[in-house]
Amino acid sequence: MKYPKLRELKEALTALIKGPYTSDFPRKNHHPAKRFRGKPEYSNEGCIACTACAMVCPARAIEFRDVVNKDSSTRKMILHLDECHYCGQCSALCTTREDSPPGIRHTTEFDLAGFDRESMISSTDEKELALCEICGDVITAKAHLAWISRKLGSLAFSNPTLFASSLKSMGFADDVLQTAKDSILRSDRIKILCSKCRRKTTIERF
Ligand code: SF4
Numbered sequence: 001m002k003y004p005k006l007r008e009l010k011e012a013l014t015a016l017i018k019g020p021y022t023s024d025f026p027r028k029n030h031h032p033a034k035r036f037r038g039k040p041e042y043s044n045e046g047c048i049a050c051t052a053c054a055m056v057c058p059a060r061a062i063e064f065r066d067v068v069n070k071d072s073s074t075r076k077m078i079l080h081l082d083e084c085h086y087c088g089q090c091s092a093l094c095t096t097r098e099d100s101p102p103g104i105r106h107t108t109e110f111d112l113a114g115f116d117r118e119s120m121i122s123s124t125d126e127k128e129l130a131l132c133e134i135c136g137d138v139i140t141a142k143a144h145l146a147w148i149s150r151k152l153g154s155l156a157f158s159n160p161t162l163f164a165s166s167l168k169s170m171g172f173a174d175d176v177l178q179t180a181k182d183s184i185l186r187s188d189r190i191k192i193l194c195s196k197c198r199r200k201t202t203i204e205r206f
C-alpha cells in the first residue's frame with residue numbers, strides 16, 4: 001500500500017509544477033492530434049454513393065435516400081452526427097478509402113453540440129442512380145458503376161451492365177446498343193440490368 005501512495009504523491013507534485021494533462025478547453029482553444037477521429041465528413045468528389053459506409057456503421061447513423069422519378073433518379077448519403085459514435089468504421093471501410101479524396105474522412109472538428117438535430121448532419125449532393133432497364137429497380141449509383149469500371153479496366157467489358165453504362169456515359173450507347181439489339185439473339189442481355197433480370201435473361205430464357 002505504501003508504494004501506490006508514493007506514486008500518487010509524485011504525480012500530484014508533477015502536476016503542480018507542470019500543470020494538468022488535460023487541456024483548458026473551453027477557456028482556451030483545443031487542437032486535437034492529427035489522427036483524432038472528429039466529425040466525419042463526406043467528399044462529393046470522392047463518394048460514389050455505394051452505401052458501404054451505411055452497412056458497416058454500428059450506430060446506424062448513416063442513411064441513404066433514393067428518390068426515383070420518371071425524369072431523374074438520385075441518391076443522397078446522410079450521416080446523422082447526433083447518432084454517430086465516432087468509431088471510424090465508415091472511413092476505415094469506405095470503398096474509395098484509398099482514392100484521393102476518399103469518400104468520407106474524419107476531420108478534427110469536435111465541438112459539435114447543438115439544439116437542432118436536423119442541422120446536425122453531414123451529407124453528399126444527390127448522385128444519379130442507374131436503374132434496371134427491364135424492371136426499373138435501383139441497381140446502384142452511376143458513379144459506383146463508373147468506379148468499378150475504372151478499377152477493372154478492360155475487364156469491365158466482360159460485364160454487359162458495366163459495358164453499357166460506360167458507353168452511355170460517353171454518349172454513344174444508343175447507336176451501338178440499338179444496332180446490337182437488331183442483330184443479336186437474346187439482346188436483352190446487353191442492357192443495364194439488376195441481378196434478378198440478369199439471371200432471367202442469362203439463365204431462364206436460355
Ligand atoms: S464514425 Fe462510426 S458511428 Fe459514426 S458514422 Fe462512422 S461508422 Fe457510424
Ligand code: SF4
Nearest residue numbers: 047050051053094103
Ligand atoms: S464511397 Fe465511401 S463514403 Fe461514399 S457511400 Fe461508399 S463507402 Fe460511403
